[in-house]
Amino acid sequence: MKIAILPGDGIGTEIVAEAVKVLQVLDLKAETETALVGGAAYEAHGHPLPEGTLKLAKAADAILFGAVGDWKFDKLERALRPEQAILGLRKQLGLFANFRPALCYPQLTHASSLKPELVAGLDILIIRELTGDIYFGQPRGRRTAVDGHFPGAEEAFDTMRYSRPEIERIAHVAFQAARKRSNKVTSVDKANVLETFQFWKDVVTEVHAAHYADVELQHMYVDNAAMQLVKAPKAFDVVFTGNMFGDILSDEAAMLTGSIGMLPSASLDKNNKGLYEPSHGSAPDIAGKGVANPLATILSLAMMLRFTLGQPEAAARVEAAVDRVLTAGLRTGDIWSEGTQQNTRRVGTAEMGDAVVAALKND
Ligand code: NAD
Secondary structure (H helix, E strand, O other): EEEEEEEEEEOOOHHHHHHHHHHHHHHHEEEEEEEEOOOOHHHHHHOOHHHHHHHHHHHHOOEEEEEOOOOHHHOOOOHHHHHHHHHHHHHHOOEEEEEEEEEHHHHHHOOOOHHHHHHHHOEEEEEEEEHHHHOOOOEEEEEEEOOOOOOEEEEEEEOOOOOHHHHHHHHHHHHHHHHHHOOOEEEEEEEOOOOOHHHHHHHHHHHHHHOOOOOEEEEEEHHHHHHHHHHOOHHOOOEEOOOOHHHHHHHHHHHHOHHHHHHHEEOOOOOOOOEEEEOOOOOOOOOOOOOOOOHHHHHHHHHHHHHOOOHHHHHHHHHHHHHHHOOOEEEEHHHOOOOOOOOOOOOOOHHHHHHHHHHOOOO
């Protein structure tokens, strides 16, 4: 097994270091190799996804990714910005299926911005299509408008598009995932306004009728889905949608769990090779301070063990260790608030990672 370690920028290096400690204590005999990506790679090699990093990612069985981006790169041309590295990896490696489980740990119900009774026991799975939609659609750019409300004015445009095979393959992923859970899928679209998403809805309906009649299928417009996610989140099981809607809804779901610092993710290709990363970004506002929550990254490692490396027992051990550390009262700043919980202690990134390692050594 070969694992590529791509820490990236900002808190990426801090949180990945903790996940690597966890990997080491599991003693899986996995070979690891680390490379620069994002802004760090741009500064060293002039490109956010250098050839060597891409080669390593292609050769690896799995990739542990931190986060990329920093405000200081905002003025760079788009192709050289750090965020292009993650888009490039998804595209080059065909990582079309993004899994974002949103679990509310009982120990953290108070940390959610919703009432505890709405989120206690929450366990939903967001499946987001990752290589299509308006994020990749061509053409895109800036030009002078020839029509519209202001002909002759400067304008920008992007293209939203999905092909039938793209929708079919992610629909299969969602229905199959639902069969392993509560057999319920909510497909989120905007069919009332967008042609692309009327097509999405039609294709999903066809795939369902042909192969998954045993799974309950519900269609929901994205604006309503955003509302229902904060109104009655536990009514969902598998929520599945396109690239942009999934991007937005999964961040919304993060707050149900208490903090985006708790939300892992997996991005898989058709053979279950995967890139595993926390759902959050590089958090430049707290980078270098040693306060970031490493648990989303450690839980992403658990997903890697289960989905790509075929080590479900090791995955369960890591998840149980995280659970015990939370039960013991350790909290990074994002899941701690003064006076709301007795017997909790505010800790930094490394102390949280060390506690998970200690819990694993003693399990
Ligand atoms: P962000 O997720 O980095 O941060 C949003 C907020 O959440 C910040 O207040 C941050 O401090 C907090 N936060 C995030 N992760 C945390 C953690 N582990 N522990 C504690 N607090 C945490 O989003 P942003 O501020 O919109 O973006 C910052 C940079 O990250 C941008 O350059 C953006 O493009 C990039 N980004 C990268 C990825 C990725 O690498 N996959 C994803 C999203 C954003």
